[in-house]
Amino acid sequence: MSSLSIRISDEVGSALAEGKPVVALESTIISHGLPRPRNFEAAQEFEAILRDAGVTPATIAVIDGVPNVGLDDQGVRRIAEDEAMFKASVRDLAVLAAKGASGATTVAATAFLADKAGVRVFATGGLGGVHRGASSTFDESADLSVMARTPVTIVSAGVKSVLDIAATLERLETFSVPVLGYRTDEFPSFWLRTSGYALDWRVESADEIAAVMRQQDALGERAGILVANPLPENQQWDPATHDRVLAEALAAADAQGVHGKAVTPFLLSTIVEASGGVSLEVNLDIARNNVRLAGEIATAWAAGSG
C-alpha cells in the first residue's frame, strides 16, 4: 500500500520540525471566493500578515496531482489566475492525484491536508455550512462532516448569511464540534457581528483556545474546533444594505437555477457586484482579522507544545 504523497515546503517542514507556529490557509477562497486580480494580492497579504507575526503560512492546494502544504509564489499565482481551477473537496483528492490534475482546496480539503501534515491551526474567511433549502436539496458542505473527524482549529467569522445559520449550528452540535466565540457571546454571520444565535462558550484569548485544543487532544477526541471571530463593530457591513443585497443574490440564484458546488461562488460574486464592491472590502477585513487571530493561536499552541 502506498501512502499519500504530500509535498510539504521546506519553510513549513522546518517550522514544524522546530515546533514553531504554522497556520494553514485555504485556496478556494483565492480561486472561487475573491475576484481577480484582488485574489492574488490578498493571498500574498494573508501570508505576509503571518510572517510579520513570526508565524509560517502554509497555503494549501493540489498542484499537478500533488497536495502542496506551503505554496511558493508561482503556485499561489496559478491558483489565483487560472479561471478553470477546480474547486476541490476531500472527495476529489484521490481523483486529482490519479489524474495529475490541479485544484484549489475548500475548507474541508485544506483541513484534511493540514492535519496530515501536522498543522493544527487554520484561518479561513467563511466556513461552508448548511444551505438554505437543504431539507429538500440535501446541500450541506462537506466542511462540516470533515470537521467532525479532523483535529484542526478553524478560525472563521461564523458562516455567511447566505447559508441557513441555525441549521449549520445544529449540525456542528450533531458532529460534536465545539464552537468558541472569540470575545463574543453570539455567532457572527460573516459580514455582520451578529446572527441572533447565542453561543454556549466564549473565550477571551488565544491561550484559552490553545488550552481547549490540549484538552480535546487529552480526551482523544478527533473533532476540530471552530473559533467564531466577529469583525470589530466599526468594520462590519451596514446591516440594511446587507439584508437588501443578500435577498437580491438569493433570488438571482433561484431564478437562474444555480445548484451544487456552484452555489457558494455564485452568491459570493453576485453579492460583490450588487454591493458595488463594498462586501469585498468587508470580506478582506474579515479574512485579515481571522489570519491574525489564527497566528496568535498557533503561537500559543507552539509555546505550550515544546
Ligand code: PSU
Ligand atoms: N464561504 C465563503 N467564502 C468562500 C467559501 C465559503 O465565505 O470562499 C468557500 C470555502 O472554500 C468553503 C467552500 O470551504 O466555499 C464551501 O463550498 P461548498 O458550500 O460547495 O461546500
Ligand code: MN
Ligand atoms: Mn454543496
